[in-house]
Amino acid sequence: MKKRVLGLFALFFALLLVSCGREDKGELTVYVGLYEDHAIRAIETFEKETGIKVSHVRMSNGEILARIRAEQNAPKASVWYGGPSDTFVQAKYEGLLKSYTSPNSSFIPDIYKDPEGYWTGIYVGSIALVSNRSWLQDVGLDIPNSWEDLLKPEYKGMVSMADPRSSGTAYTILATLVQLMGEEEAFDYLEKLNENVRSYTTSGSVPGRSVGMGETGVAIMFAHDALKFFKEGFRDLVITIPKEGTGYEIGAVAMISNGPDLEAAKTFIDWSLTKQAQEIGKHTGNFQLLTNETAISPEEAFYLTEINVIDYDHNWAGLNRAILIERWVEMVK
CATH class of the missing domain: 3.40.190.10 (Periplasmic binding protein-like II)
Structure with missing residues (x-):
């Protein structure tokens, strides 16, 4: 009995030492x-x-x-x-x-x-155009390589991007276009693009899956996100950088x-x-x-030194985020 008590005491002491070693x-x-x-x-x-x-x-x-x-x-x-x-x-x-x-x-x-x-x-990651190769072949379109390509009537209802209110990706797209074109020209472009957009998603990566599954023809999103989907098995995805230039996060x-x-x-x-x-x-x-x-x-x-990136001003984009998003919301109503 005495040995049993001593054994239990030794076990308790050992557990106490272990618990003390696990400092929070x-x-x-x-x-x-x-x-x-x-x-x-x-x-x-x-x-x-x-x-x-x-x-x-x-x-x-x-x-x-x-x-x-x-x-x-x-x-x-x-x-x-x-x-x-x-x-x-x-x-x-x-x-x-x-x-x-x-x-x-x-x-x-x-x-x-x-x-x-x-x-x-x-x-760091850059904005890209991400297309479905099979869809492009079916409708007889070349791979889009410019912002202007997305305004073609064949893209009506087949463009997907996120909502800049929720998505950092989408706001990077919005700020990229404003810095690339100037605010008035950019919103004129976005108003025309809106006619071809099927949906604005909450998340910036969702449009890539939509294109990968053939639900839409082209997405505007980060190139590295599209590459992730390609590696996961969406082999019809084609990633291009707009020839006019692109922004980056x-x-x-x-x-x-x-x-x-x-x-x-x-x-x-x-x-x-x-x-x-x-x-x-x-x-x-x-x-x-x-x-x-x-x-x-x-x-x-996608190395920034190897693609056509604009001189994207991140501080300016942050300071003007609320104003640009408010104008975008008014435009898409």
């Missing part, structure tokens, strides 16, 4: 604009490396902005992870983000980060102002800027360019 490293809630597969792998890796427990909610960029705005008096999340920086810029000037300059931001070129530390770029990470777990948030941002963290995406079938100068981008990525 904190918890963190993250709003995510990445694909779910990318986000899950990244968060699992972060948890394993740091011991910080993370819960996340995946939304489109406009939805994340709306959520942070609604919760600003009692934020539930501390980090915004992924999605075009245009929306981060708007959030910055609304006072919704907290400045934080990570020591790892030294690995990120200045063109990919906010000079005051309110957001830092983790990837800087996918960003930022700290949410007055979030509940700011120390854990700093750790997450530090981690997200590392070479190892940024390279997780290509192992989950995501093909953005990476911003860390030591990281190796996917071989399939």
Whole structure:
């Protein structure tokens, strides 16, 4: 009996030592604009490396902005992870983000980060036209390679893109056209394009699946998202860059102002800027360019130096986001 009691005491003591070794490293809630597969792998890796427990909610960029705005008096999340920086810029000037300059931001070129530390770029991706080869053959059209091609009558009801109110992708398209053409000419173009658009989706990636399944003929979306769908089996997809020029996103990470777990948030941002963290995406079938100068981008990525990109002004796009979206909404009514 005495031996049994001593044995139980020894077991209890061992369990106590184990539990003490499992020091609580904190918890963190993250709003995510990445694909779910990318986000899950990244968060699992972060948890394993740091011991910080993370819960996340995946939304489109406009939805994340709306959520942070609604919760600003009692934020539930501390980090915004992924999605075009245009929306981060708007959030910055609304006072919704907290400045934080990570020591790892030294690995990120200045063109990919906010000079005051309110957001830092983790990837880059360009806007493209994404067509269904079989549909083009059926209707006798060449592969579209210009913005003007999408105004042809044969495209009526066969163009798909997202709604810029919810989608960071769609707002990048809108800001690209305004910067490329000028505001008046761009909205004249968008009004004509509206006649050919079948639907405006909530998410910027959904149009790619619609084209891949032959439901629509062409989508306007990020090239890396279309490449992901092609690799997943939608082999009729054809990706082209408009010859007039195209814009691009800087996918960003930022700290949410007055979030509940700011120390854990700093750790997450530090981690997200590392070479190892940024390279997780290509192992989950995501093909953005990476911003860390030591990281190796996917071989399939669309390099900005190899395509016709405009001198896209991300800060201007963010500052004018509300105005341009309001005008777009009035146009499509």
